[in-house]
Amino acid sequence: MRRSSTAARSPVSVPRRITAAASPRWTRRASSRCWTIDAATPRNAWCPADSRGGAGGTMGTGLDLPLDQVLVGDCIETLRRLPPASVHAVFADPPYNLQLKGELRRPDTSVVDAVDDDWDRFTDFAAYDAFTRDWLAECRRVLRKDGTIWVIGSYHNVFRLGAAMQDLGFWILNDVIWRKANPMPNFRGRRFTNAHETLIWAARGPESRYRFNYQAMKALNEELQMRSDWFIPLCTGSERLRDGAGGKLHPTQKPEALLHRVILSCTTPGEVVLDPFLGTGTTAAVAKRLGRRFLGIERDPGYAAAAASRLAAVEPVPEAAALALPSKREQPRIAFGVLVERGLVPPGATLTDRHRRWKAVVGADGTLRCGAAAGSIHKVGAELQAAPSCNGWTFWFLETRDGRLRLLDELRQEVVAQGG
């Protein structure tokens, strides 16, 4: 089995399988259908939310706001029991309403393990919209006047989410693109690789005096303003929680790096972050580590138990502000086609080699043609020279109007200088 080093790096120690024996003793709250788990209690030593010990509690507000806990129950029903204007931030990763037909196979005929869970099935857009409006409205009620909300989705659902948010009075501040470092390819070659997801960041309303930790975000981005496109890898490897068979415990676990940036951007230590679709607890785990309070709602007892177990092992950092992850500067990798798109090498232009021995015509898609040879600048260069390989960048020249030859690599440098 893989993942031998998991425990060392991230001492999550999720039970291999949530069995009856290992399960928490679920405790029913008085006058409530909502089960709770105090996430700060040690593993296998559960206590109900209304116990006042440990990190859990109601924050001394007089309001019945359970804190640092996983509430097990229906999202909307549970939200309705929370007091109004009580949380500083919401992060929500709702069902995406994917509409998959058959199975999908990779070119090597292996089967893709897709999201086909019951919780992601809705009869139609109307049903999805109604559900969306309901939980968003409750989140808005629970959100403090100057709080903000983050919602994540893909093209299947994000337009409905965003429209519903605007209709409910939320004031969109940004849409943020999570660019995936390692997305799953499009196996049939019928679309662009679906390489991102969209987060919507919104204030409760247009007048909200929301928090934005500008300097923290700038520091995370090598002293440049943080942009609305974030490049973050998928949650894989030892960070990913596993079930008993070594498979993924949850189909859509989000990377902690994503939540780190979200929580750091709009909250300060001690504030409360609510996640109405907690899943396996990424939001809560990062919030706890960054010294924030959290409150999670999860319908599935198995996921809730895994989240609680994971949370119990999270140690808050001494100083949240010190946690600026150095961001990797991305190396711009320039494709020849980009020079064509941008008009530096127009389609139909002729390229030649240093000795003007060959001439090749540039296609609109960045391919070259020279006699029977067609393909990339590298491939055609190699074929003409009968060489096993060729660096097209340093082989091909563009003839300028005045008869000078300009090496492609020179032109590429101009694009690199522009940032790619």
Next chain:
Amino acid sequence: MRRSSTAARSPVSVPRRITAAASPRWTRRASSRCWTIDAATPRNAWCPADSRGGAGGTMGTGLDLPLDQVLVGDCIETLRRLPPASVHAVFADPPYNLQLKGELRRPDTSVVDAVDDDWDRFTDFAAYDAFTRDWLAECRRVLRKDGTIWVIGSYHNVFRLGAAMQDLGFWILNDVIWRKANPMPNFRGRRFTNAHETLIWAARGPESRYRFNYQAMKALNEELQMRSDWFIPLCTGSERLRDGAGGKLHPTQKPEALLHRVILSCTTPGEVVLDPFLGTGTTAAVAKRLGRRFLGIERDPGYAAAAASRLAAVEPVPEAAALALPSKREQPRIAFGVLVERGLVPPGATLTDRHRRWKAVVGADGTLRCGAAAGSIHKVGAELQAAPSCNGWTFWFLETRDGRLRLLDELRQEVVAQGG
């Protein structure tokens, strides 16, 4: 400044200011409220759309589809006059419904030239939604059954656009992120730098057999699948059309590189691209340059004139350059039996897979036999692997006399190279 050679490549030369003297002589079409400009006619020598000369015309379809022209008029009203199922692709950059309160100022107190034109004011979401549904519905009617539509927007309007598209029956294929190389910073430091816009790419419906030039997109991206996030600079410098005072002629002129990729991805030369919000004609200019037909609708006569002027100066690239490399799907089909007939794979030869796990004997009729399995190279490959399907061309190898393995697909390429 980048791209000092722009003028040479794209001699746009828009008039500094559209004055009465320089304006086209607008011609009213019979029984129509719609003014037209034939974009292919020389600058300052306009003619009405129903003249049949030049590149304009109705494509000989018998339908009244004006081509290679800028129609001046209300978007929805003009769309209603176009015949159904007549265009291959739509690119739409609708008003953004921005809701800026007052002026936006940079830290140095200079005023940002924001989008505040009349055409971008909508009283509320309901009015914007109604407008959106109307023009989208007309575009859907005009779109051919297997055509696709691109719509671009920012967080202010894109969620409403996407939801409306889904409600109207469009089938979203991708949302694509245009990551701006040089976005305007957030001057107040109250949000993330808004560094992208979103494009929605959709088929007319779920059953549409749309075109996606997979290989062309892959070629544009150094032989890796094109992703859904595109890094392209803003339209600046000499590409940007200027008004008489040297300011921006149009507030949201899109870069030609963006349209290059859009049009190349989903059309083939000769097909028709419609832009219902043409503005200063970027879509039409790139379509013309890439050998596509176009049709633009623009309400503002000044923009339309600038677009027409710009278009008159665009030279289509040579036909060969406009063609993308054909994908394998479009190559002539060779039957395996042809390889047998020609002796490239002699009858009685033994084929094997990459791991030499199975061996199969070739029949004179191009069928394979392996134990009980018999049939085509595909069928036998699938049966042996217990897979639902198999590409025999990339599964089976022929063992050569010296013990090397040669993939059937390689042998097929030899036949293709000989002209089938």
Next chain:
DNA sequence: TGACACACTGAATCAGCCC
């Protein structure tokens, strides 16, 4: 221990033609 090959995986609305 290192180098290398190979197997496995991830929020996916994933085919097209001919009869």
Next chain:
DNA sequence: GGGGCTGATTCAGTGTGTC
């Protein structure tokens, strides 16, 4: 329109096993 057959199609990364 349904059924059947051909055949097009994957990237970055982690983990495991072998030499």
